[in-house]
Amino acid sequence: MIVRFCNNFTIINFLYLSKQPTHPVAVRFLAYIALEKRYSAHTVAAYGQDLYQFFEYLQAQYDGIPELSAISHLHIRSWLAALMAEQQQARTVNRKISALKSFFKYTVRQGLVLQTPMVKVTAPKISRRLPGFIDEKGMQAVEDNRSMRRGQEDLPIFADDLEGQTHRLIFELLYHTGIRLSELINLQERHVDAANLTIKVLGKGNKERIIPISRELLQQVQAYSARKRKELEELAAGVLIVNHRNGRKLYSKYVYNVVNGYLSEHQITTITRKSPHVLRHTFATHLTNNGADINAIKELLGHSSLAATQVYTHNTIEKLKDVFKQAHPKA
Incomplete structure (x- = not known):
C-alpha cells in the first residue's frame, strides 16, 4: 500500500500482488475514510494493514474469502483468538476491532450487508496506564x-x-x-x-x-x-x-x-x-x-x-x- 499526498488531499494507491486476498470493498472503504472522512494517513495505513490481515486470515482458514454477507461474528472471533494466541497486545487487537467496526458500518451504509457482524464481538479490556509527565x-x-x-x-x-x-x-x-x-x-x-x-x-x-x-x-x-x-x-x-x-x-x-x-x-x-x-x-x-x-x-x-x-x-x-x-x- 502506498499513501501519497497531493494538493492537501490523501490519494491512496493500493498495489497488491495477485496472491494477496484483499477485498475490493476494503480498498473503496480506505479511500472513503481518507478522502471523505479525512482520517490521518497513519490511521488509513493502520486500518489498511488490519483489513489485509483479516482477509488474509479468512483466505487461509476457509479456502477463500466468503461473501461479505456470509462473514459472521464467528469468523471475526476466530481471527481475534488467533491474534491473542500470538500474544498480540490488547491495545493492538482493539485497534483491529475498531478497523473492522468502521469497515462493516461502511458496508451496511453501502447496502452490501444487512447487519454488521461486529455487534456480537467484544473488545478485550485494556488496563489504563497513567500518562507520564514532566514535573x-x-x-x-x-x-x-x-x-x-x-x-x-x-x-x-x-x-x-x-x-x-x-x-x-x-x-x-x-x-x-x-x-x-x-x-x-x-x-x-x-x-x-x-x-x-x-x-x-x-x-x-x-x-x-x-x-x-x-x-x-x-x-x-x-x-x-x-x-x-x-x-x-x-x-x-x-x-x-x-x-x-x-x-x-x-x-x-x-x-x-x-x-x-x-x-x-x-x-x-x-x-x-x-x-x-x-x-x-x-x-x-x-x-x-x-x-x-x-x-x-x-x-x-x-x-x-x-x-x-x-x-x-x-x-x-x-x-x-x-x-x-x-x-x-x-x-
Missing part, C-alpha cells in the same frame, strides 16, 4: 533555558542560533498549547492570530479548534519567523516551524529526536518515555493540578469525549495521595 521543576528549567544535568546547571539547554531557537519553539508550542505532534508539524503562519493571542489548530478529522497563547509565546513565534526569513534562502510556503538547515517542513522523526534528545541530555525528567506526546500530557496534567476545569482541558486538547480527558484526574489523585501521606499525622 513543574523540569518544565521551569526548560522555560529558564538551564540544564538540570549535575555539574552543568549553568549551561543553557538551547543554543542561541537558528537551530536552538527552532528546537526551543518546538518545546514551547508543545507544552504551552498541548497540541499533537502532527498538529505542530502542520501549523501554518496564518494560523497565528497576534491580535487575539490565539492559534488555530487542525486536529484529527480536520476538526478546528482555537487555543489561547501567551504574549511571551507570541513574541517567540514572531522572533523565530523573522530569523528564519533572514537566515534561510528557501522556506516551505506558509509553514510555521521549518528545518533549520533547509527550510523544509518538519517530519515526525525529526521532532521526536529533538524532544527525546534534549530531555535525555539535560536530565529534565526521569520518566522512561520521552516523546513529544509527553509534553501534551504535561500540559494537561499541569492544568489539572492547578485547578483547571476538565471540560476546558477537553476542548484545549481536542478530545472528542470527556472519557479521554479524565485520565488526567488520576494523576491529580496520585498527587493528593502524596500530599496526604506527607502531611497527615495518621497517614
